[in-house]
Amino acid sequence: MFERIIEEAPRFFTYYNLMFVLGAMWRTLLMTLVGCSIGFTVGLGLAVLRRTSAAWLRPARYAAILYVETFRRIPFLVVLFIVLYFIQPIYSGASLLAIATVAVCLMSTAFLSEIIRAGLESVPRQQMESAEVLNFHPGQTLAWVILPQAWKVILPPAVAFVVMFVKDTSLASQLGVVELTYAGKILVNKGFSPLLGFGAILAAYFILSYPLSRLGAHLETRLGTSRNT
Template identity: 65%
Template sequence: MLDRIIQEAPRFFTYYNMIFILKAMGTTLLLTALGCVTGFVFGFIIAALRSTRAKVLLPLRLLVTFYVEIFRRIPFLVILFIVMFAIQVISRNMSLFTIAVISICLLSTAFLSEIIRAGVESVPRQQVEAAETLNFGFWRTQFHVVLPQSWKVIIPPAFAFMVMFIKDTSLASQMGVIELTFTGKSLMNRGFSPFLVYGVVLAGYFALSYPLTRLGAYLEKRLASS
């Protein structure tokens, strides 16, 4: 095995193969970034909506709760194919990358909304009531009272989810999206040793996820209570 890896290494580590792998790493990172940024934005909106007590918003609260509970329990690969077949009914010209992004956003929004909601609910109710007594509006209370205190609860699981999500984007290769795992399959089909190919793929995932893990640990330490 080692002899084969040493023999194939000069032919494997060529300029075009490295560019192919780096572009795939960029696609993996872009899928994760788009999914997590969208998930944070819509997750916060869903978490804020579920924390309101307005009776007029009750149907909307029930709808988003149903969405969160459903999508947190469906495997990501199933979501990918459901979205792909649903979109093909509307448009057959949509790219596989766009379908993957939509699927990722649906899943990340559901998970991150629950993480944000847990952080929001960790803030003592008395502080929210005090803000209401001072005539703070709902959004002002969220941004000036709730969120500054809830970040220390939100950050650790949110970064753990993002690191996990970098790995879960590999499932997009099942529908033909050219990301890091797809390049591994492609290079192995060219006759390279699977140990060499997936060793490089493993190193690529580590290079993407480790800095994110360290950033999460740093922010967790900075936001921790003294």
């Protein structure tokens, strides 16, 4: 086994293979960051909507709850195929990468909305009552009172979720998206040792995930310390 790896190494570690793996890393990172960024923004809106008590927003509030609870219970692979079969008849020119990114948006919106909602609810009720006494309108209360305190609870699990989704994007290979996992299959199909091909993919996932994991740990430590002071 090791003799084969040593024999194949000069052919494997070439400029073309390096660019191929870097391109797959970029697509993996792009799906994760774009999907989770949009998911965080929309999820924040859904979390705020679910906290409203206005009667005229009740249908929208129920729709938000239905969306979040539904997509949190559907496997990501199923969502990928649902998005694929929904978008392709409407716009046949859509790239597989774009379709997979839309699926990431749908999933991350549901999960990040729940994380954000938990963070918003961690703010003591007395803080909001004090804002009402000061005649803050709901937007001011959210921006100046709730969010500054809720970030301490929201950010660490949100970063952990993004790290998890870096790995979950491997399921996009089932659609044919040339992300890291699919790139590993291609390298092995070209005749390279599976240990060599997927070993390089393992290293690429580590390079993407480790800095995000350290960021999450740093935020958890720093924000946890600030909560206790």
